[in-house]
Amino acid sequence: MKKLKQFLSSYIATIILLALYAFGLAAATFIEKYHGTDVAKSMIYHSPLFFFLQFLMVVNFVMIVIKYRYFQRRRWALVIVHFAFIVILLGALITYLFGKDGMVHIREGETTNQIALNTPEGIKYETLPFTLKLVDFRLIRYPGSESPSSYESDLLIGYADGKIQKTKVYMNNVLNVKGYRFFQASFDKDEMGTILSVNKDGVGRTITYSGYFLLLIGFILVFTTKNSRFHQLNTQLKKVKKACQSTITCLVFLVFSSTLSAQNMPPMNMMEAVQKNAIDPQHAARFGELPMQWGGRIVPVNTFSSEILRKVYKETTIGKLNSDQFLLSFLSMPQMWMRVPFIAVSNKEISRHYRLPDDYCAYFQLIDGEGNYMLIPKLQEAYSKLPAERNSFDKDLIKLDERVNIVFQLLNRQLLCIFPHPTDSAHTWYAPGDDLSAFPTEDSLFITRSVAWYLSEVNHSLRSGNWNKPNQLLQVIGEYQKKNDAASQINPKKLKAEIRYNRLDVFGHCQIGYFVLGGLLLFFSFMGLLKSQHWIETIIKIVTGGIFLIFVYHVYGMGLRAYISGYAPWSNSYETMVYASWATVLAGFIFGRKSSTITLALATLFGGIILFVSGLNWMDPQINPLVPVLKSPWLMFHVAVIVAAYGFFGISFLLGIANLMLIIFYDRNSLIPYRIKELSIINQLSLLVGLALMCIGTFLGAIWANESWGRYWGWDPKETWALITIVSYTIVTHIHLIKKRNNDWLFNLLSIIAFSTVLMTFFGVNYFFSGMHSYGQSDTMGGIIFYLSIPFVLISLLAVFSYKKAETIRTNHLIS
Secondary structure: OHHHHHHHOOHHHHHHHHHHHHHHHHHHHHHHHHHOHHHHHHHHHOOHHHHHHHHHHHHHHHHHHHHOOOOOOOOHHHHHHHHHHHHHHHHHHHHHHHOEEEEEEEEOOOEEEEEEEEEOOEEEEEEEEEEEEEEEEEEEEOOOOOOEEEEEEEEEEEOOOOOEEEEEEEOOEOEEEOOEEEEEEEEOOOOOEEEEEEEEOHHHHHHHHHHHHHHHHHHHHHOOOOOOHHHHHHHHHHHHHHHOOOOOOOOOOOOOOOOOOOOOOOOOHHHHHHHHOOOOHHHHHHHHOOEEEEOOEEEEHHHHHHHHHHHHOOOOOEOOEOHHHHHHHHHHOHHHHOOOOOEEEOOHHHHHHHOOOOEEEOHHHHEOOOOOEOOHHHHHHHHHOOHHHOOHHHHHHHHHHHHHHHHHHHHOOOOOOOEEOOOOOOOOEEOOOOOOOOOOHHHHHHHHHHHHHHHHHHHHHHHHOOOHHHHHHHHHHHHHHHHHOOOOOOOHHHHHHHHHHHHHOHHHHHHHHHHHHHHHHHHHHHHHHHOOOHHHHHHHHHHHHHHHHHHHHHHHHHHHHHHHHOOOOOOOHHHHHHHHHHHHHHHHHHHHOOOOOHHHHHHHHHHHHHHHHHOOOOOOOOOOOOOHHHOOHHHHHHHHHHHHHHHHHHHHHHHHHHHHHHHHOOOOOOOHHHHHHHHHHHHHHHHHHHHHHHHHHHHHHHHHHHHHHOOOOOOOHHHHHHHHHHHHHHHHHHHHHOHHHOOHHHHHHHHHHOHHHHHHHHHHHHHOOOOOOOOOOOOOHHHHHHHHHHHHHHHHHHHHHHHHHHHHHHHOOOOO
């Protein structure tokens, strides 16, 4: 019994329990993927063993507080943070034991007082102490789109005393009645009924929210009180920098290279022809300024043309033509473009099967001698299979078909919705090739003839070089748009901002700037360590200033995107990557002040890498309207905080690699150990900030979930992996407490390994698991795993070689 007590009051027990907890959570996500949610809950989440593990974690903390006299030592920040987690676990337990959650389904005109509750024994019905009558359900869509903007249910609440209350429930607007909370969850296909989720958990929710509040207070104290770990590390950092007054000779060599392969197409007469008959750039720009309806938004044609070219050709330009020139050229010379190989073919097997050129094919090459679409037989086979059963040929064939359909619709003058219907209740805009029967005869004739006339004049101008007539016709179409824009959807300022955003390519230029200046800063930082010369210091200051200017430009791009979309620019996978890049560089500036410019150089390079990944084909940069559940201020704070945490974790990942390489290149006569110690302290500081942000961000997400659909934790894969990330970094930040394992080599290695949980939380969940937080599964996940295996091997080699050298250095008592 004494040995058990000693073990439970030890830091070794803390690490073991945390590791078991993380392993159990990770296992549960894979069990859920392959065997279903119910199995995962019964085996892990709701199992007695898992509850017992969490109980042991609480016991371990309490016994450590008593053993190490944290109250007497006034370690209030530490005590409050850890006590907050106990309160949160207590709230979760009360919710599990006593909370109620279920659904209620009501058709328009019907009244009910029954709710269907989810229980471990199955569905049970409970009678409410009041009645609910659905007066009306509305699905509000974005103008001219099927995308939902809001779900709304008008209800009448009937009480036992005969009192009637009118109310409305919609996404992110909760109805509270006698302890029951109702949330807009779904609706019937005919849009004549509503489905509300219902939750009753006043005590558990209150306790849990109290835990969140204590957690916030605790982390504030961590960064402000003098006897906290953060303050101790800051003090150590000052001592290390004092001990190392002279410039330290060291070697840090990190090469980040990206190979962009430009595909050299053989000479093609039709491609050369369309390049020679290029639309005048100035007129194409005016054409690109024309407003149109696309994806539930009013956008400039320039946005539409950019997205079409990126989807069909997978590039932002085609030869010397920009996207506006391409689209207008295509519309005015469709017969020529049908013979131009510009439809991307990403599968060599498809190319061989249909005898198509590698990389790109022309539209006419997909039509056989009898005028039939060649892909149909194989497409039918692909669509008849379940998604999980489709091979790469099937998936790539479906994608090719999507590209061909875009071209087909453009050939029929569809998609280009530039004509608003003045009396349409959905405020729909139409393309000249659409069914125009809803328009008055006069308007439908104007739409058909004006576009045909305009394209004819474009062809004339290609020969004459005089673009006055097409310019006049664009003005006529623009006046028609303003006249018939009954919903006043056209916002000239936003349209101009979006065109500026498209043409500036802010994040593409930031990516290049971060790579170039980050590389230069790393190079000159290395030179400065070898030779302390004034001109090197001057160049470092200039390069640092350049990085700051690019950082400001990055902020400008995010602000511009936020203004255009009308919401915070971190609401989808592409935007969160852009934001993560910004947060990483910001973290570099914050910690770069405390150490050498190596930290800022690494952060800048990593910010460039993140932007490079965001620009890959499987990341969609399109600005889309928000789905209803994302229209919440809690979401804005949740994503902003949690992605900022990723930036600090990224800094720690690179500092860990830098330190292991410093260990490998250790020189007996150098002062490298001082630099290792300095960067290790910076690493610990960065991890503490990242862990605090990760905890706060995760629980802000829990509040968002509770206020949007009625439960603050549901073991969704995204939630679970966010918790695994917290636990993993908790292990890293606590490993120094075990004296036998308190060394710089192990800490830095763990800071590298822990970053894999961040990658899994963001990429793995979004593109591998399915869940409420998934941005959509990706067919390229296999390729991503392959490429991630390369750094895994390199890091393993780095760990082995650095370990051998670290043992030698430690023997001489030069590093811990």
